[in-house]
Amino acid sequence: MCSLMKMEFGKLVRQKSFWISLIVFILFMLECYFGWVSPLGDDFYILAEDGTLLNGSEAVSQDRQDSERYRGVLSDEWVAQIVQNERDNEAQIEGMIQNAETSSPISISAPNAKRLVYYYFVNTDKLSGRKLDTLVYHYGEEELRPVRDVFPESAQPLYYEYSVQWGGTLEAVVTGIFLLNIFVFFGISPVFSEERAKKMNALLFTSRFGRRKCFWAKTLTVYAIGTVLAAGTVLLLTAITHLLFGTEGLQCSIQLVEPFLYQDCPTAKTLGTVIVDAVLLSTAGLFFTISLTILASVLAKNSLDAFILSMVLSVSPLILRIFRIPDEIKLIAPVNRMFDFSGVMSVPDVSFRSMRVAYSHAAAGILLCASAVIILCACTVYNRRAAD
């Protein structure tokens, strides 16, 4: 079986479509990573306390230093201190922005005191409906109660630490694995269809190993490629971030990582946990896409048909968006999540008898089970089909 898998691997990698799609995937993935994580801070500007505009690694370093002041669990005292600092600094910062001789994007220290305060009060419901100098809090006690019922852990205190780069890594990893889905359409769809197009089926089916072993050799080869590429993507991206920034940021509560994406997440997860969950679900999604691609490849008569069919099968869950279907169902399909993992975190845990499972884990389990069913269908079709 191993020798057969090696041969199948050799057959796949000899195809131009495999290499072209792999190179395109790697370029896109790195572009996303360096665009979002910006480990060297090329696109990152920050205004220092003396009014100097910093860029690049200097800006990143300054940002980390500034953030250090706010590290820790957000408590009443801590937030009061932040509010005080904010009041003291606000006028000074506004002045600095106006005086800055640049139109470049300016970040006023990453922790963004306003954001911390905002989440603190939403999280603890201590200032609902009250107006602070710079912020208006929208959530009242009545509005928060149903959220608390479903997500009891949302009342837990939030923890802050510098997490800009790991936050970007989370997005890059999710996007990277999603881009792998597209690579799968191009690079892997010929796995069965090519032999059919080349009329090799008859030789394969009459060989000693027969169709069953050929099927599993091809299938396992494709999964092995997918697993290696997914693992490679995750390891490469996390290794770069780890090399430059260590583990700083992984303990940060997810709500404090990126305001636009995670502000409505009612879970009490750290960024590190969310990265693990995202990798698991995205990889399960990739396996699901691989299964659909294998089925398409078994059904198709040539590589182009296989490519088109695998695309159609994979994007077909988009139709769920038209109907009023709960997010729990919609978000299982990788195409309905794409690059965004925040929606998944807004879905409550799944209870099964006495067990309580995080939604992302349950969705990953469903995807893996669905993948197994699809593969068995593909195997049945392959075994029953007459050679061309």
Place this chain on the structure above:
Amino acid sequence: MELQLENVSKNYGTLRALKQVNYTFTEGIYGLLGANGSGKTTMIRLLCNLQKPTEGRILFDGKDIKKAGQNYRSILGYLPQDFGYYPDFTCYKFLFYIATLKGFSKKNAPDRIIEVLSQVDLLDVKDKEIRQLSGGMRQRLGIAQAILNDPKLLILDEPTVGVDPQERVKFRNLVHRIAHGRTVILSTHIVSDIEYTATQLLFMRLGQIVGSGTPDSLLQQLDGKIWECSVPFGEADQYYDKFKIISQINHEDGCTLRLFHEGKPMEAAKQVKANLEDLYLYHFDKTK
């Protein structure tokens, strides 16, 4: 070794491609003759277990080939009518791939591949891509992949279609050389492919075996039925209406007609020895 078809039928929808075929193959070269659409390829695909019979069963040494699985495939070598290959593979790499499929180890495969390439006279082009080979060479490569596992049962489906006469002769000789100790089933509609090699002939028409036996025994059926006569050019046409003409050879002063007839067709006719082409035409005329 015994391969037995028991009441085998195959339907494609309403079309009956094979009808209640009973036959037993043992060691030797079997020529399966029939026109296009006569059921040869269907029968071969059933023998290779690529399709399942609608009725009946095929037994290999008493065991149904559907259940024999890997044991049956281990002794089978098959060259399909439309031989598939990867054009960008070299001959060696292609055979290595097939060797892997046939269960050869990495250690044993190279020696066997060289041996087989030498047998089919392709050793010189082992590193050439298949797309660069001529049609005849590709067919020989097809034979090479079929005999790689030294099969007891070798099935060749119309192996000489589209091959030039010189390659056909090479191919014929090759089959003859490798046939020793095996059961070779060679399907064709070209009589000369099996004229000198087949030990048994099967004539197929409309999904049935309409005649079978050794070439000599089959040719005996035509004793006294094949005639040749010389006639002037102008009269040749009227004989076409009267008799079943096998061939016409033109000379300066007229032509020689070769024809079937139960008795002497005319005074000047000479009885001649039947050949396989006569037999082929005879069978297909007889069953009309």
